[in-house]
């Protein structure tokens with residue numbers, strides 16, 4: 198779904214005052230069916246408990262990894278500490294490709310490519326958040342799926358020699374031997390995970406000022422080159 | 432080569448092998464020679480990258496008097512009790528053994544740019560094709576009235592790593608109950624812009640538990656300083672009533688000290704103090720001046736490769752350079768070193784030279800698990816290293832973010848020291 202369509206829907210919703218909130222971002226009823234993909238791990242509604250994943254009541258507006266008593270992955274905790282908060286935009290990105298937003302997340306869900314399915318799912322989830330009407334009005338339009346990476350970007354073949362030079366800049370913080378003290382390891386990743394993570398920083402979907410800045414000035418070829426270089430670094 | 436065995440510290444077989452290998456003068460045959468002066472953030476990094484990436488094509492010699500390099504970065508954490516002094520020491524063993532760098536423990540005392548020769552205090556001479564200077568800083572004589580380098584035991588600067596830092600810590604720990612710690616802060620530009628203020632935080636942290644009625648006075652010739660609102664917020668939160676910062680508007684720049692009487696006079700008002708940390712105005716390490724590549728206090732360089740404006744075969748990295756927008760930090764020196772190494776290797780071996788990219792991030796610790804950071808990226812323009820983009824922590828961040836920021840700085844310390852020393 199494109200930006201234009203979203204804008205139209207928001208406009209329509211604000212004209213027809215009193216329409217159900219969910220109309221602004223998608224069709225909650227259709228979303229209930231989509232939620233069957235999550236149900237195996239997440240519960241929702243009255244009496245929902247933590248299962249493989251945390252229950253998802255009240256997820257809108259909550260910090261990532263903030264549900265007490267649930268054991269999150271290190272990556273998710275780090276994202277929460279960095280300030281990742283679940284909004285329509287970040288949820289959409291996470292559901293689309295969990296590893297783009299939270300690289301080493303424990304959620305083994307391969308992602309949902311269909312933007313309409315995601316919008317419907319979000320509308321459904323939103324009904325279980327305490328106070329949806331307090332959510333920022335601008336939010337729905339912000340869910341435009343501009344973070345969907347062009348497959349051509351993922352198909353780019355990186356030049357490892359250029360990657361080696363570019364990596365110099367990373368190695369002031371990330372260690373070449375893959376050890377991780379306070380800063381995560383970035384060696385020997387699948388190239389795709391690396392590329393989607395870097396693009397998520399570049400587009401500022403993923404929080405973290407240092408990495409947003411570092412990724413912000415790398416172009417698509419440079420990101421591919423870095424992915425190719427770090428993949429094989431022992 | 433007239434290298435003297437006595438001053439040579441080759442800890443590894445590779446280094447010994449290159450000592451016995453015949454070396455010839457620059458205009459002759461044999462491997463091109465790079466000499467680096469100063470084995471700190473800039474010099475150690477550049478030496479390692481040159482040796483690593485040239486895979487033996489270059490003869491790399493690093494001149495550094497100390498066998499153990501004590502980082503200034505994280506030295507404030509030692510003052511605050513968050514690090515041991517040993518955690519800050521690093522040696523050159525791996526650079527010699529694993530990368531085949533000739534590590535020469537001596538002072539460089541002269542550079543003859545016409546014959547392309549460096550003279551060492553021990554008397555030996557090192558010919559070079561390319562010379563890289565990263566000598567750090569020295570202090571401007573007479574910058575603080577009453578203070579000279581010979582007063583550094585009574586009133587330490589602790590702005591070069593190692594024994595000065597230990598001395599300052601011992602003095603802080605020996606302060607009488609309710610005593611006074613004074614700092615004379617430096618004018619711009621100086622090494623590590625947030626450094627003095629992180630130090631104030633860490634000294635306050637140490638005193639808060641050992642000597643909670645002690646006071647800290649800072650006389651500052653500046654109106655504002657790096658991360659000012661973050662530090663001031665932190666001082667109010669953690670050390671309420673302890674820190675009195677006197678900026679230039681209140682006469683903080685009008686200072687003299689008396690190291691014998693242990694007094695500090697700020698804007699005409701004399702105070703007896705127990706510890707006085709004098710951080711004078713700075714200039715490039717003296718060897719840069721001796722090499723004739725400085726103008727005023729610093730060495731102007733070209734942004735694309737860190738070569739000096741004075742001589743295309745002499746490069747200056749780190750604090751000693753005058754490059755434009757980058758702060759004088761270990762991170763900056765390390766970043767510049769990698770750009771320079773790439774360019775020097777390209778010039779000497781014909782390897783591909785990629786466009787310069789620089790970045791910096793400086794973390795500071797304000798209290799336990801209360802870390803903040805500021806950073807930026809830079810590019811090379813015709814006139815200078817020019818800022819592209821940046822960020823800074825904000826006031827009022829929650830404790831989880833601050834703790835994560837501190838943990839990141841620990842990761843960075845491990846990363847940069849591995850990047851320097853292998």
Ligand SMILES: Cc1cc2nc3c(=O)[nH]c(=O)nc-3n(C[C@H](O)[C@H](O)[C@H](O)COP(=O)(O)OP(=O)(O)OC[C@H]3O[C@@H](n4cnc5c(N)ncnc54)[C@H](O)[C@@H]3O)c2cc1C
Pocket residue numbers: 468469470471472473474494495496497500502503504505506507537538539540565566567568589590591622623626627630716717718748749750751759760761762763764792793794
């Ligand atoms: C209290 C404090 C805190 C700091 N905190 C940080 C921080 O958190 N992050 C950060 O990025 N930076 C920090 N810095 C700044 C950082 O230490 C310097 O910017 C950095 O070390 C500069 O690198 P350099 O290579 O220019 O000089 P240095 O690292 O000082 O290295 C210079 C070397 O040259 C040698 N040398 C000098 N003259 C000669 C000669 N004639 N012959 C042979 N060798 C010579 C010296 O022995 C020395 O080892 C801090 C500094 C201080 C004082």
